[in-house]
Amino acid sequence: MIRAVCLLILTFLLSNSCANNIRKNFAKDGTEKSYVHDQGPFYHGVASGDPLTDRVIIWTRVTPEEHDVISVQWEVSLDKDFNKIKKSGIMSTSRVRDYTVKVDVSNLAAGTVYYYRFINRATYSPVGRTKTAPAKNPSEVNLGIVSCSNYEFGYFNAYNGLADQDLDAILHLGDYIYEYGPGKYGDENFPRKHLPPNELLTLDDYRTRYAQYRLDKGLQKAHQNHPFILIWDDHEIANNAYKTGAQNHQADEGDYGMRKANAKKAYYEWQPIRDTGNDELYRKFSYGNLVDIFMLDERFTGRSEPPADKAGAKEERTMLGAEQLKWFKKNLVGSTATWKVIGNQVIFSPCDLSLVRPDDPVNLDAWDGYAYERDDIRSYLIDRVIKNTIFVTGDTHASWAFEVPENTIDYKESGKSCAIEIATPSITSSNWNESSPDDQVIMAEKAIQSTNPHLKYINGRDHGYTVLKLSRDKTIAQWFYTSDIKQKEAKISMGKELTIQRDRHKFSN
Ligand SMILES: [Fe+2]
Known part of the structure; x- marks a missing residue:
């Protein structure tokens, strides 16, 4: 009283x-x-x-x-x-x-x-x-996985569906907002247009964009029902960002350091993230002895400028940077949790796109452009016999399931893998079949699988989210898809389910 x-x-x-x-x-x-x-x-x-x-x-x-x-x-x-x-x-x-x-x-x-x-x-x-997170050993931990919600492509119906799931937390892997001005990257026939009506540069610009996105009812409901664990990707600042620049930052747009500071301040203001005073966003969460979650910052802590071509991808460049990599390795090997879930922004697994993009056969913005550091992490997982590592990934606006090969070249023969990677589709950002016919996209999906035998599932045609159900003996990955993003009402249904047995970096249906 x-x-x-x-x-x-x-x-x-x-x-x-x-x-x-x-x-x-x-x-x-x-x-x-x-x-x-x-x-x-x-x-x-x-x-x-x-x-x-x-x-x-x-x-x-x-x-x-x-x-x-x-x-x-x-x-x-x-x-x-x-x-x-x-x-x-x-x-x-x-x-x-x-x-x-x-x-x-x-x-x-x-x-x-x-x-x-x-x-x-x-x-x-x-x-x-x-x-709150459990102190003891929970029998199950359920995590929602999301990324890539562009306001101008559709309504955030997938967030609305995710709000109704039984979850411990939602991992957001970035591209929560997009920095473009109206009409620059979106569906021109869709009525929602970005505010402010310009590309984001100033603190007030970024604040207004968060304010606009957070008025979407589906996104509000997801936040209202579940705790979020967020990490940024590039569009929280500018497309294909790295530590000292970005593809979508030009000299006439002012100082990049100032733009980053503006974006970061608005992000910390608008997101339910603990402000520790530490300048870094990478961090770890524990769910008893069952799951450790590592949220990696693959944009602003240590990412070098991307290579110009595939040959450059082998050069010594960094995605995490020395400090974050040291922290990651130390906590990985020290983890006593059964499952290690890695909040990862861009595809970690090697991915040969030569049949569908002969002139541009690897995604240089993904870990394939930073193969030197990726292979260092792969070797660490193998040498230290670290088991049950699951990378969860955003960025591509598509669903993927990889067995991360120990050795990319001999995987077809050996079948040996050192981790699992689950990539979540976009909430609304452009699917592949929004710029090409369905049958061409299905052919492209099959072509990508043919050159990547460690890729067990791919779908570039649906929006939605992923749920991971982690338990003592297995993890179940479920991809949920929304029937519509152009109408405010939509049905959500499960489109794919794969199981990973403990101590085996393999999928079973
Ligand atoms: Fe995206």
């Missing part, structure tokens, strides 16, 4: 201090046209993320009408009706952090579902649901 009274007094004091800072003309950025009036001031919903055994991040954004500094109360409860509130507090927010609210709620119980909400001026946010 005393605690509640103190919170009320603090709320009152903070609200009054705000009154000194009335901003009469609060800037509108165009996204307000998509607000659902009844949800104000929490138009962008709620989110949670980075679950540990005793803490989780909760997030919201409160859209101001007149105040520069806003106080927001938060509550975390064991029940949906908030009769069993376990933690509560008040946070103030302002334009300095784009009116986002992020709380690292601590001293929680492990492996427990919690509900959370925010309160501003007696108005309640939607109720979010989250879950």
